[in-house]
Amino acid sequence: MIYLFRFSGFWGGAISLSALLLTACIPHQYPDFTLNCAQDAPNLTAWSELAALAGDGVVAVSDSLWIEGIVVSSDRQGQYFGELILQPTTRQAAFNAAAQNVSTPSSTGPYVAPPSQAWVLQVEGFSLFQRYPPGSIWRLQLKDLSLEVKRGILQVGSTWPVFGNPALGRLPLGVLSTKMQRICTDESPPLVHTHLGALDTLTLGSWVVLDSAALTPELRDTPLATEGVDSFKTLIDCQERTAELWTSGYADFRDSVPAQMGSMRALWWVRNQKKVLVMERYSDWTQHEVPCPQVPHTLETDAVFISELADPVNDTKGRFIELYNHGDVVVPLRDWSLVRYTNDASVPSHTLRFTTQRIQPHSTLVIGVDEAGFASLYGRALDLLATTSSAAGSNGDDNTVLLGPSGAVVDVFGVPGVDGTGTASDYEDGRAIRRAYITRGYSQYEPSQWRVFNRRGGAGTTQQTHTAPGDFSPFVHEVD
Numbered sequence: 001m002i003y004l005f006r007f008s009g010f011w012g013g014a015i016s017l018s019a020l021l022l023t024a025c026i027p028h029q030y031p032d033f034t035l036n037c038a039q040d041a042p043n044l045t046a047w048s049e050l051a052a053l054a055g056d057g058v059v060a061v062s063d064s065l066w067i068e069g070i071v072v073s074s075d076r077q078g079q080y081f082g083e084l085i086l087q088p089t090t091r092q093a094a095f096n097a098a099a100q101n102v103s104t105p106s107s108t109g110p111y112v113a114p115p116s117q118a119w120v121l122q123v124e125g126f127s128l129f130q131r132y133p134p135g136s137i138w139r140l141q142l143k144d145l146s147l148e149v150k151r152g153i154l155q156v157g158s159t160w161p162v163f164g165n166p167a168l169g170r171l172p173l174g175v176l177s178t179k180m181q182r183i184c185t186d187e188s189p190p191l192v193h194t195h196l197g198a199l200d201t202l203t204l205g206s207w208v209v210l211d212s213a214a215l216t217p218e219l220r221d222t223p224l225a226t227e228g229v230d231s232f233k234t235l236i237d238c239q240e241r242t243a244e245l246w247t248s249g250y251a252d253f254r255d256s257v258p259a260q261m262g263s264m265r266a267l268w269w270v271r272n273q274k275k276v277l278v279m280e281r282y283s284d285w286t287q288h289e290v291p292c293p294q295v296p297h298t299l300e301t302d303a304v305f306i307s308e309l310a311d312p313v314n315d316t317k318g319r320f321i322e323l324y325n326h327g328d329v330v331v332p333l334r335d336w337s338l339v340r341y342t343n344d345a346s347v348p349s350h351t352l353r354f355t356t357q358r359i360q361p362h363s364t365l366v367i368g369v370d371e372a373g374f375a376s377l378y379g380r381a382l383d384l385l386a387t388t389s390s391a392a393g394s395n396g397d398d399n400t401v402l403l404g405p406s407g408a409v410v411d412v413f414g415v416p417g418v419d420g421t422g423t424a425s426d427y428e429d430g431r432a433i434r435r436a437y438i439t440r441g442y443s444q445y446e447p448s449q450w451r452v453f454n455r456r457g458g459a460g461t462t463q464q465t466h467t468a469p470g471d472f473s474p475f476v477h478e479v480d
């Protein structure tokens with residue numbers, strides 16, 4: 001119920017879209033256009049063939065070629081100007097896929113796999129959304145139109161000579177209307193329910209729905225857009241993942257106050273060579289009644305456990321301990337501690353107490369002992385810097401205990417009081433990694449839960465030294 005309520009704006013949008021599609025084939029509604037609802041559609045030309053035809057410049061199409069798409073942009077509130085962005089229809093996608101499976105001369109041209117099969121129509125005029133509403137489906141006759149591929153995106157327009165060189169210009173609406181045929185299927189582009197951290201895995205031109213998005217705190221009191229200037233602003237979600245939001249300097253809602261934290265519907269697109277989210281309407285960003293679930297001050301849970309201990313044979317600066325959170329909620333680690341029992345010590349030798357660190361759901365937290373050395377080895381910054389006398393600086397024969405905020409043992413590696421050398425927990429010059437079937441911490445050490453590699457072997461370990469960075473996996477942990 002809550003889910004539906006939160007997305008009432010989005011479902012409302014989907015319903016009105018369906019209504020629109022149902023009425024899409026009433027001929028007198030769009031008298032300017034040749035409506036074509038026939039089953040016998042012409043063959044379509046694949047994206048890769050059009051890209052190869054365009055080559056490195058602007059090319060006028062002399063043959064009768066067809067392409068189909070679903071409009072995913074709209075200039076209703078000024079976010080888009082003079083352009084229609086279209087996703088391929090299912091039928092177009094099938095032609096695109098078929099062309100890619102066959103090795104043709106065109107696929108060996110300058111165009112590698114296209115980053116986006118969405119394409120752009122450059123059009124003269126305002127209020128394009130009234131003629132080409134989002135969700136409407138069109139077939140375009142490309143004969144006598146011009147093509148250009150800009151940064152991997154196919155653009156369709158007309159040729160204008162600029163200082164004697166052809167350039168792609170906007171098509172007059174009158175010309176476009178003779179080239180476009182409205183198609184009457186009930187297809188609509190999928191709305192992809194995702195989050196800010198997963199956008200990079202999507203095809204450009206995808207419509208996305210995000211559960212939570214807000215401007216970063218320093219931007220929250222500024223207008224959503226700046227008059228006359230396009231702006232890029234960073235969005236953050238309840239799990240602290242980020243992505244960029246683009247707004248036009250001509251958006252109707254530029255003076256509006258953005259949602260403090262809300263759900264958003266947007267197009268995953270590219271502006272100024274940056275991948276960005278583009279909202280169509282202000283109402284596509286719906287304020288949450290409760291900004292974000294409250295993160296408690298601290299939390300004790302066995303969802304957090306030790307997932308990897310590293311003692312690279314080649315570089316002591318690459319030593320680290322990785323924790324993993326198998327739970328679905330953020331765990332604030334305030335007052336947790338990681339305790340080292342050096343060699344055969346039976347009392348703690350060093351206690352690393354956590355303060356503001358948090359560990360995101362299904363994510364890791366990596367603690368190391370040398371900020372610069374770690375970054376240059378593994379190509380990424382540590383989550384937390386500790387001293388070499390901490391558990392993260394172990395030379396492989398020490399024992400480690402993870403304590404929750406109450407002081408109770410949440411997880412343990414090795415046997416405090418027993419020197420690890422030659423035992424099941426000996427990871428000298430190697431590493432210990434938690435087996436994938438382990439999904440929580442255990443207050444008793446159990447050697448069978450680990451795979452252990454070291455310089456001497458024995459006691460169920462593997463005699464194999466490990467070299468950083470290649471033999472280690474900081475920031476990544478797989479569970480079954």
Ligand SMILES: [Ca+2]
Binds near residue numbers: 342343394396397
């Ligand atoms: Ca030691």
Ligand SMILES: [Ca+2]
Binds near residue numbers: 477
């Ligand atoms: Ca790992």
